[in-house]
Amino acid sequence: MDGSDFIDVVDHTESSEFFDEVIGHIQDIILSEEFQNLHEEFFEQHWQIFDYGEENKIEYTVIFESYQLIFENFLTKKLMDCMQHFSMERFDMELRQRRGNxxxxxxxxxxxxxxxxxxxxxxxxxxxxxxxxGRVAFIESSNILITRPYGSSSAG
Known part of the structure; x- marks a missing residue:
């Protein structure tokens, strides 16, 4: 038997089908106008509170917990609308197993x-x-991201 006789077998289990289906739905959800608007509104309300220092303020935690609640609930509801058999616990477990794969x-x-x-x-x-x-400029045609260091003036 030489190397040309080997057949690649892809493990396509019920678990991977579930995970792939969830990922596909999440992709559709996050690309939706509804999600984009919700995300934009949340960040628009809170971006000025955060600063570039290393120290984390207590109010950051409150904002983060609000973000978690809003977006976990939003994603879970949308996924349950798309998938009768959706389980956040199952998805979370599979996500941890696959992270980075x-x-x-x-x-x-x-x-x-x-x-x-x-x-x-x-x-x-x-x-x-x-x-x-305005400290970030994105040149779309070449996919280059240009940033100015914190504290730099925009005058050159």
């Missing part, structure tokens, strides 16, 4: 991480702040 899922997992991980949430809201303050 699939490249195509990374953006969705990054979003999920902003809901469950304070530091990732803070980074995202500070990125939003940078954009609002």
């Amino acid at each position: 699939k490249v195509g899922e990374s953006e969705i997992i990054d979003l999920i991480d902003t809901i469950t991980d304070f530091q990732k949430f803070k980074e995202e809201i500070l990125d939003y702040r940078s954009k609002k303050e």
Whole structure:
């Protein structure tokens, strides 16, 4: 038997089908206008409260907990509307088992991480702040992100 006789077998279990279905629905949900508006409204209300210092203020925790509640409930409700058999506990368990395994899922997992991980949430809201303050310029044609260091003036 030489190397050409081997057949790749892909493990396509009920578990992976469930996970893939959930990821597909989450992708559709986060691309929806409803989700985008909700996310934008939340960040618009809170971006000025966050600063670039290392110290985390108590009010950050309150805002993060509000974010978690709003977006977990939103995603769960939408997923239950799409999938009769959806279970957040099952999805969470499979997510932990698969974390980092699939490249195509990374953006969705990054979003999920902003809901469950304070530091990732803070980074995202500070990125939003940078954009609002004009310290970030994005050149779409070349996919280059240009940032000015904190404290730099816009005059050159």
